[in-house]
Amino acid sequence: MNRGSKIALAVQLALAGSSASLLSSVALAQDNAEESVVEKIAVTGSRIQRVNMVSASPVTEITAADIAITGLTRVEDILNDMPALFAAQTGMAANGSTGTATLNLRNLGPTRTLVLVNGRRLPAGSPNAGGIAPDVNQIPASLIERIEVLTGGSSATYGSDAIAGVVNFILKDDFEGFSFDFQHSFYQHNNDNDLVQEQVRALGFELPDSNVRDGHSNDFSFMIGANTADGRGYVTMYATFRDIKALTQSERDYSACALFYDANNEFICGGSGTIPEGRFTDFVNYDYQVSGHEFVPRTSLYNYGPLNYYQRPDERKTFGALGQYEVNEHAEIYGEVSFMDDRSVAQIAPSGAFFVTSTLFCGNPLMSEQQFQTICASQGLTRDDTLTGVYIGRRNVEGAPRQDDLRHTSYRGVLGIRGIINDNWSYDMFANYGSVGFVQTYQNDLSTTRIIRALNVVDDGNGNAVCQSVIDGSDPACVPWNVFEEGAVTQAMLNYLVLPLYSRGDTTSTQVTGYVTGDLTEAGIMVPGTSTGVGVVAGVEYRRESLVFAPDQGFQSGDGAGQGGPTGAVSGAFNVKEFFGELNIPLVEDTAFADQLTLELAYRYSDYSTDQTTNTYKYAMNWEVSEDLRVRGSFQRAVRAGNVRDLFRPQTLGLFNMNDDPCGATGTMSLEDCVRTGLDPSQYKSPALTSPAGQYNTITGGNPNLEPEESDTLSFGLAFSPSFLPGFNMNIDYFNIDVQKAITNIPQTTILANCGATGDPTFCGLINRGPNGNLWVGTAAVTATDINIGYLETSGVDLEANYDMEIGEMGGLKIGLVGTWLDTLDNLPIPGGDVIECAGVWDRTSCGQPTPEWRHNLRLTWTTPWDASISATWRYLGEVDEYTGFNQPVGPTSFSAQNYLDLAGTWQAHENISVRLGINNVLDREPPLLPNAPTGSGNGNTFPGFYDGLGRYIFAGVTLTY
Secondary structure (H helix, E strand, O other): OOOOOHHHHHOOOOOOOOOOEOOOOOOOOOOHHHHHHOOOEEOOOOOOEEOOOOOOOOEEEEEHHHHHHHOOOOHHHHHHOOOOEEOOOOOOOOOOOOOOOOOEEOOOOHHHEEEEEOOEEOOEOOOOOOOOOEOHHHOOHHHEEEEEEEEOOOHHHHOOOOOOEEEEEEEOOOOOEEEEEEEEEEEEEEOOOHHHHHHHHHOOOOOOOOEEEEEEEEEEEEEEEEEOOOOOEEEEEEEEEEEEOOEEHHHOHHHOOOEEEOOOOOEEEOOEOOOOOOEEEOOOOOEEEEEOOEEEEOOOOEOOOOOOEEEOOEEEEEEEEEEEEEEEOOEEEEEEEEEEEEEEEEEEOOOEEEOOOOEEEOOOOOOOHHHHHHHOHHHOOOOOOEEEOOEEEEEOOOOOOEEEEEEEEEEEEEEEEEEEOOOOEEEEEEEEEEEEEEEEEEEOOEEHHHHHHHHOEEEOOOOOEEEHHHHOOOOOOOOOOOOOOOOOOOHHHHHHHEOOEEEEEEEEEEEEEEEEEEEOOOOOOOOOOOOOOOEEEEEEEEEEEEEEEEEOHHHHHOOEOOOOOOOOOEEEEEEEEEEEEEEEEEEEEOOOOOOEEEEEEEEEEEEEOOOOEEEEEEEEEEEEOOOOEEEEEEEEEEEEOOOHHHHHOOOEEEEEEOOOOOOOOOOOOOHHHHHHOOOOHHHOOOHHHOOOOOEEEEEEOOOOOOOOEEEEEEEEEEEEOOOOOOOEEEEEEEEEEEEEEEEEOOOHHHHHHHHHHHOOHHHHOOEEOOOOOOOOOOOOEEEOOOEEEEEEEEEEEEEEEEEEEEOHHHOEEEEEEEEEEEEEEEEEOOOOOOOEEOOOEEOOOOOOOOOOOEEEEEEEEEEOOOOEEEEEEEEEEOOEEEOOOOOOOOOOOOEOOEEEEEEEEEEEEEOOEEEEEEEEOOOOOOOOOOOOOOOOOOEOOEOOOOOOOOOEEEEEEEEEEO
16 A cells, blocks of 8 residues: 555544553654654544644553563453553453453543544443443454553543543554464462461361462464555454463462451451351351251351352454555545454352241251251240241352353444545544444352242141142242251252343444544644644534343342342433534744643533533643653543443342441441441341341442533643653653542442431431341342442552663663552542542452552563563552551451562564563462452452462463564
8 A cells, every 4th residue: 555645644543642652662753754654643632633743641552562572362451550550340350240351540440431442432341230331352452553541531532431531442454464373371370378278278178289270371363454456445354262261269279268357367268158058047046057967056157269260261252354445635435343252251159048038937847856946946936836037048069150151242343434625624534333242141040039939848748848839839840948958959959949040232332423624824823923823623423322231030030049139121322412623722833942832722512312411621731842851731621421321220239348237246336326227226236237248238220310420630741852862761740630420329338337427317218227137138238329429539640761772782672661659549429528548558348459559560671683582571569558447347458569570572583473472470479368358359369350360471472474
């Protein structure tokens, strides 16, 4: 293709980044040869094309070479290594996984990070709960040319969702020839944690081998491209396949049991109170487990950890094509099509009876005489009586672990036309459509309804144990469940109890955008004393988002015993009509104090079909002091309109994490305060209030009257590239992001605390305790539906420094540093309440995963004269403390700073063959451990999406290019 054609020169939409990457610096001024190829570019964060533009907003770039050095094939892993990003949905999530991979810039949440592909929106990732943020599984790592990360709101340029910033993936497109790439990777770890092993052995649990190699992954990619015969266009096609093997927590000694604290704040192997032996308790006066065919005082806990997946198995296929064709000098047609099919399975411990019954018929023929005497006769009851207030827990270890089979199939297409109108004006119009289909099959859960029936057993008069529902005809298929005797559960019992669950759904996104961009120099519209006219963009956009999520009756009724409550159906859609504009105004040129001073302005008006309107804008200054120094700053207003789930999902029962009820045995609330929460004084400090699993019921749901979130982002900094030190450049930028009217629910712990402290019915009316005062059995719950009430603020400093130097005949050295100092990360759940300060801490509820104040990546690369390079990377994650706010456990849960060393090498073995290999976490550092890790971000007694959870990561790959 003629890369120097007028179209290619005038309408170069590569969205090139302006800041330096970890290894490669971007010069502040290009040489003349480069300018002859790329006359004008549009920087991420603006649609105005201009020569050699450095963005007024901070942009960090990751190149394909950077990605290859990491050896990582999951896109979320690549980005989560960046100091500015935090883990969200990853391949290391099990309980709470959506099967997607999402990005969380500045730890403000994945729905506040706008994800683009070649400057255009990626659709919602999944219709299921927690998965609506864009799924970067749709983007093969091997197809990425570079990734640009822009801090702060860019809603004036791109629309809703750019609260924390923008992640823009630029794909390889104009490729000629054939390329094949293959990489194999796996984890290796030496299990030598003596402290945890001692606890595991003490309880008779199994330990893994001392040296393990597992979690294998194979990644294949093919790419073929050709120019058209007339040289006016090209087509690039690709196909990829990735296969990741499962890895369970039983393969690491530090996750071989669920860790808890003892009374001395020492790690012990704990677990769930829903035990395999069977448990019968009123949580106050008696607590029995089955031994043989008798009741004995309960001593057991169930170790649910070993069967949980530490790494989910994942099989992904992608296909696609990109191309463009220059019809004439005024029109170039371009397009993209892509397809992804991704299937992942999340596995957790077996289901069971989670204390869903409150009665027991004393004449149940499956009970032994000893059991009858122990639990019924001791309370003055006969065989004809029914015991009330008894709760039965029984882990279904005879069945298989619960498996959530999650499959996403996505289609995406872009069709556009762009070109020059005249020497000063150009245009771009495109349609961008994306659709994601979702199928979920949940296996090996039990039916709560059938559990209740199977435990209500009577004698049929002939000495046979039968369900009462068989006698009365309400369920003739019922099979009694013998939980009164060890080893008595049969396959027929399991066949009756097991409840397969199924859901499906889809999301669709349609974006139609058109805009013109121009240079008003020839029209003479410029600031006096300057030679460059005003740059302008004006455009319109239409976008429609829709979602359908259809769970089966078992999901919707909440009949799945291991689901934590009902899963509601969701269906809805909205659209938005927008117009936008930008101005780039050179104010000063070639003066003693500035080579150039430029003002950037942007505005967007949005009209939503939900009767909401928004105004977003940007003010920015770019001051080129000299060729060596640029100073930049910006203020931006951004928005995030509620997505379909925020607006239309039903209100359902679920679970939240809390170490203990504040009125429970270890709670800190006074009796007077607890009474305000609905507790009877006689129930104060009752063991019945404490959930053994640390999970409590909550009612959550959407709200069709939500207003859009708003954020204000202030950033300023400098880019320094001294002419006296060729090859060196540095960027330092301060950021501050304030989010108002955040769409959130009031945290359940905050509701409890405020009710207890004030008795305010606004909070107390949201608490519904059960008959024995609990918040975790039956319909007892804390209501926490979505409203516009939250406030978030984060601020800090980003630092990038790069130095590229020659070392004579020995080749060259590159040194790159990327770091972030997190000054504040504050969360104000309710106006007038206490600010939760999350910078430098972690917890299970308010702050979540660790947020160290300082993180950095420092990389040294030696490019040898022998067609090979060697890289060493030091990844540093600063120390964090446990947040000790309301109702948090006191214990030695601070995490020390983590240091990881990565080594990698590449070798151009032949003109057409390159080889790479490396080891991440060379020293096999174990992750910091915590007790009772929260679901979602926590797994295997740590935070594996944030820390290296599995030991050394070893990879080797080869690329063939012709």
